[in-house]
Each structure stands twice: as C-alpha cells, then as structure tokens.
Amino acid sequence: MNLSVYFVTPDGADDALVLAALKGGATAIQLRDKTATDAEMMAQARRLIPRLAEAGVALIVNDRIEVARAAGAAGLHIGQGDGDPRVARAAIGPDLLLGLSVEQAAHVAAIPHGIVDYLGVGPVRATATKPDHAAPIGLDGLARLVTAAAPVPCVAIGGVTAADIPDIKRNGCAGIAVVSAISAAADPQAATRSLVDAWRIA
C-alpha cells in the first residue's frame, strides 16, 4: 500500500473533494466524518470505492467497523479511544487493512504484534482540524515514535504541510496524512499534486 500522500477527509466532505485529491495523485484516502450518520457514510463509501479502485487507491474508513465491512472498503482506521485493535482486527478479518493512531511511546509499546498495517503518528503540530487532539509531538517526537514502531509503516499527521515533507521522509515515515493541506486549499487537486511532487523529490 502506498501511503505517501494520504488524504483524510474533513467532516462533510463532498465526493468532488475526494475526487480532486484522487486526480491530484493522492495515494490513499481515509473517509473520516464525525458528523455523518452510518448510512450517509456507507452511501458515500459505496459511491467512492469504485472510482478509487479504478486508480488503484485504497479507501480506508475511520472509526466505523460496520461501514468499512459492509461498504467493501480496503481498510479501517481507529484511534486510541476506539478499543482494542485486536477486537477491530477480529471484526474486519485478515484481509482489510487496519490503521491505528498513536500519540506517545506507550501507545507504540502496547501495539499487539502483527495486528496493524500502519500507524498514524501525531499530531506533529497543533491543528484546528481535530479540536481534541493530544499534545503535539513535533518532528523530533515523530522521529522517536517512528523508530520505536519499526518495521510498522508510519504516516505523520497533524498540521503537516509540503514544507515538512523532507524532514518527515528523512525520519523514515512512509508518508504524510493531511486534511487541511488539501481540503482548505483553493485548488485541492493542485495542492495534492504539489504534495505528491514534494514527496517524490524529497
């Protein structure tokens, strides 16, 4: 799975935003919406999955195990407040990807072996996108957690912009996970393309 430019949707994202990120070259997409009903999220996932599949891009569903399963998503992403990753793994079976958010060394140390496919590590910086986020870890905190997590692939999340890409890549991350760097851009497709290009040349 290519996690290099992983677009995480803001609440209420429309399909056009996701498709713009796809056209811009996003390599993975997470449907994350804290405001949608399960039925709304299911319908959106079902509309998007075939479009993404044509481009070989995985759709990962945030939080909602039943939506991930029933919609035929490529995976599920959960956080520290979403229960034991072993329970999520048992529910989704062996074939779906499982991503887990980690914010501190203790979270990495507690990961059961062979259960998760990748980690979202952060927040690197404070971000208005997730009002209840944990304390920012900075690029040096990121480097420590990525080293501790090896060989599990890590994506850096939280206030990440194109300017951070060289440091993040040097830290051994498999990619960046961003919301506002794409969703708040005047041209989300072009913004995604800039991130993809920045990752490639870093």
Ligand code: TZP
């Ligand atoms: N988890 C940690 S920070 C964050 C999530 C979902 C939000 C990242 O959003 P942005 O706009 O890229 O800072």
Ligand code: MG
């Ligand atoms: Mg969650």
